[in-house]
Amino acid sequence: MEVAVVGGGAVGLVVAGDLAARGTDVTLYERGALGSGATGRAAGLCYDAFADPTDAAVATRAIERYREWDLFTPCPYVWVARDERDARAVREQAAEMRALGLDVEELAPAALGERYPALGTDGLTACAVARTAGTLDPEAVVTRLAERARAAGATAHTETPATLAAQTTVETAAGTTSFDAVVVAAGPATKPLVAPLDVRLALNCYRAQALVTGPLDGRLPSLYDASRGYYWRPRDDGLLVGDGAHAVDPADCDPEADPEFVETTLGRIEAATALTPDVARAWAGCCTATPDRDPLVGPVADGLWVATGWQGHGLMRAPAIGEWLAERVRGESPRLDAPLSGSFDPTRFDGDEQFHPLGDPTADW
Template sequence: MTDTRVAVIGGGVIGLSIAYHLAEAGVETTLLERGALGSGASRATADVVRSYFAGNPVSSALAVRSLEAYRAFPVRPGTDLPLRQVGYLVLFSAPEQVAAFEADLPAQRRAGVDVRLIGVEEARERNPLLGDLPLLAAAWSPQAYVSDTAAIVTAYAEAARRSGATLLTGRPVSRIDSAAGRVFTEDGGELTAEAVICAAGAWSPALVRGAGVDLPMTAPIEQELLVTDPLPPGTPEIPCTLHAASGLLSRTRGDRLLVGMGYPGPDREAWRREVAERFAETYPGLAELDLHPAVTGLRDASPDRRAFIGHLPGPPAFLYATGFSGHGLCNAPAAGELVRDLYLDQDPGIDMTAFAVGRQRTG
């Protein structure tokens, strides 16, 4: 006898979306989270949902589908979300960056992304804080919104519970025996299920080995975002802006700018100094503002920055959704729908081989 029909491991935005979509479909679902809900990668986002992921039209397609779901949140699952449209601006300073954008554009358009190449003058109009950077062009996508990750996590959790799901926190999973449909927790607990779904982010590779799945994910990466001192009065709001050459990402957050740039690595202080230098070059009018740590979180990553989503039929069945590489917030609604459809043996409406383990070898 099983304790639950489906056990979901991971209570970030991906796992909660899966739990909600399964429970909504009438599937008895139990979710286990090692800490508090949304305490992993979901706590270290820029709170931006967007559709354009350069060079990655597969993630873009999930993001387009997810953005539609976020807009419909007041109806389903029934929660008003903050969604303030700011747009997404990517600054190009090298000819090869422009060439790569143009080569990628047809696939992005097929994925449903609204994005176009704009000139330097328009880029500076859209972000008037930019300094005298050597720019050639920019990509502009209006499909980017500032939201609230914590609100999304809460909305999915409450909707999952209303639909009958059980959400257990403070239950780190130590291993999975997928052949028996058993999940073991570090406190000695055990749960049996007809299906196990791993959505544990950075902790996924070790867990899915119990199901015979070898995820070629990179080592977990700690993400850190910084925030400026308060901006001078009258500073205009800017779009979410990425400088392609440096990787500096910035957006307005209240009376400050939220800033990120890649990953800190082992020498965090040296990384912060580098971010400050790139920030001062990009926004010389704000160079006197200090940067302060804002949020940190452990992030999973796949080699091509595309998620792994798969299904090993049972009984007991085993499914996984991980490796979102910082795209999780933008992909979460669609990921929940895909995993639900795989479990229920329904057509997910998308070619799932794009998310298969081993795609690097098979093309």
């Protein structure tokens, strides 16, 4: 079987590696450098703190593989609330996650403060911690996944933009090549790539921003503040902090962070920790979204497959969903025992749905 993969981000690289490892002849096309899309701009949070059983199964398998590949650094993931409504949500989610067998603990804010003295706990109404969470270094992920795909026999053409001349025919500046199947994992570009073949995807985009601080004195976990809507993770002796998300046309997705984002974020860290951060670097990237916040993964036409719509969780899910997709493209029974084909079916929408990529941006999480 000969398969083309369009897109050399985490998802395309896992699919290419898993297909090649099973004996498929794989050619990957990447329009820039490997990892030059959202993958190289990700924060690198990786956790199994999902209350939905399908999401939890995907996360568990993904973490298992990242561990095998020596790419996973354990780091507890704490999420906190600052009002009663969010506190109820934190408690309910923690209980649901525990019922799924996940290693999640609810903590009193004071107990969290004892564990992490650098963390201010004033004003917190609830906290939970996922103990099997961790972090990833996106650059190391891309390097390792690319090595793995090449070692399994896949061929990668970088700086090679591709289009689809037909469902299973790829066109580049070098000419057209026909395959038995084509997998398009091109992030936001997946939608315009398949559109000429009359495939309409319910896919929108939003811009997310992040910054890394200089070194900070104090041990902190990864954290998501559900009431204030931002997250951080330890990075380079400081913190990587992210938020600043807003709807965007992918063509207008400025890769530089906004000065207002940097200023607000530094203020947030000062307010939450009593540490005084400065900025080492800041950036932005383009994330994909769907009407129901589940991805679009599966066949959209005979021999043509898509994988996109990660709603900011594509890096952490790539090893599990890429594996599942590779097995399906080859017609094998997927190893992942979760009902993904229904909930992730890319044809479950008409493709002309109007929706905000962040849901209702004024609503609480």
